Amino acid sequence: MIVILDFGSQYSELIARRIRETQVYSEVLSYRTTAEQLRQLSPRGIILSGGPSSVYDPYAPQCDSQIWDLGIPVLGVCYGMQLMVKQLGGSVERAKQAEYGKASLFIDDPTDLLTNVEDGSTMWMSHGDSCTSLPEGFQVLAHTDNTPCAAIAHHERQLYGVQFHPEVVHSVDGIALIRNFVYHICDCEPTWTTEAFLEESIREIRAKVGDKRVLLALSGGVDSSTLAFLLHRAIGDQLTCMFIDQGFMRKGEPERLMEIFNERFHIKVEYVSARDRFLEKLVGVLDPEEKRRRIGHEFIRVFEEESRRLGPFDYLAQGTLYPDVIESADTNVDPQTGERVAVKIKSHHNVGGLPEDLQFKLVEPLRKLFKDEVRQLARTIGLPPEIVRRHPFPGPGLAIRIIGEVTAERLNILRDADFVVRDEIRKWDMYNDFWQAFAVLLPIHSVGVMGDQRTYAHPVVVRCVSSEDGMTADWSRAPYDLLEAISNRIVNEVKGVNRVVYDITSKPPGTIEWE
């Protein structure tokens, strides 16, 4: 295992993912982790992440100074390297010129860390401070035009530092450098594979659950579906899946989900029809957050009632992923004042999320995995591609794509328009080109003409975006002919719609959803 000590960099998770791509397990821990704790964990290597602070800020995050003497190889990245230099007696100063973006790396010593890194190759820089003198025993491995100490090493102590970010895609040979650290310096074996994870989790689930019963709330998304497959493989019919149909899914989706699970894979799913209950709760509600709140609240009530009916259960399975676990890493201190600052705001509280005081013990077999690892596991475990590649879909579903009040009639309009969007992009074989592609129903009317008749009906917005993780997104340059086909079909096939507009706003400043 490689441990990444997080100093608040936006790239800490990315470092962890890059390490795992080399099939070596990695974990992100707080920079406060002590040398003693690390000794007990006995990782093969330690990486100190970058961070927003300057090592001279009065409350700059420091690592335990015993770390350098553990005999475990350390690689400091950006702030991590500056911290290493400062703590070991070198000096760091504000650089004459801050360096952001691409820089050519010129190699002075092509041994261990820089094997297979091409001289002059592009690396990604983002720093305001630079090392001006190195601690005793260190030497420069590489420089750039602006940064004399771009990569450094103390070979005997196996302490390394890089001023650039090898983990970002713009660093062309970054992954080669990471592989050198992981394999040649830390001597790791490529043991982190999906197959190994699968075997190990099945063993762990069986050992934990024994002969007890487990309940899982299935949403149809990739996380809960993978969880269902995994648990079913581990404990068979001791697992009960419950699907609560709130009535806000896309056309045909609940039926398809039941078919896939119950008939094709023989994983029994209890279908709970709650469409009317949810719709009643939304009468007269216009505010998006109030919609989310009421849907979330009703979900919990239905869940409690139904789990009582189907129970008793000992365990509740939850699809917690690794990013949810590391968000609690404690780096939220202002480096200038030492004050605690607000933690990164989580984008959304997932509807379908359950309160913590339920009387269940938890099984969370996915809590070590990143999202892309869940997809990989899903493929390995045999989930059909239509679930693995399904576009993200918000918990409150179509209810937050109907601007204004949600009624049965408006749900039908949106469901039909949304169906056309998805049907056309599938026909054009473009489903996998978009992160999400969907329709939004507006609460206004616009004038149109059909045949000789004046119409006065709703406009529908079509939104297609590309994104890596949903945190930022770009509006997709969908082909005009595809947009035309979508528009023609919607106005012709969906009663109540006479106009289609395309959303050309990126995130930020927009959001992906309209509510």
Ligand code: XMP
């Ligand atoms: P926004 O609209 O904030 O969406 O740019 C980012 C991603 O989150 C999804 N989303 C939600 N997911 N419950 C969810 O489970 C929600 O209330 C919710 N709102 C937005 C959205 O579809 C996109 O993928």
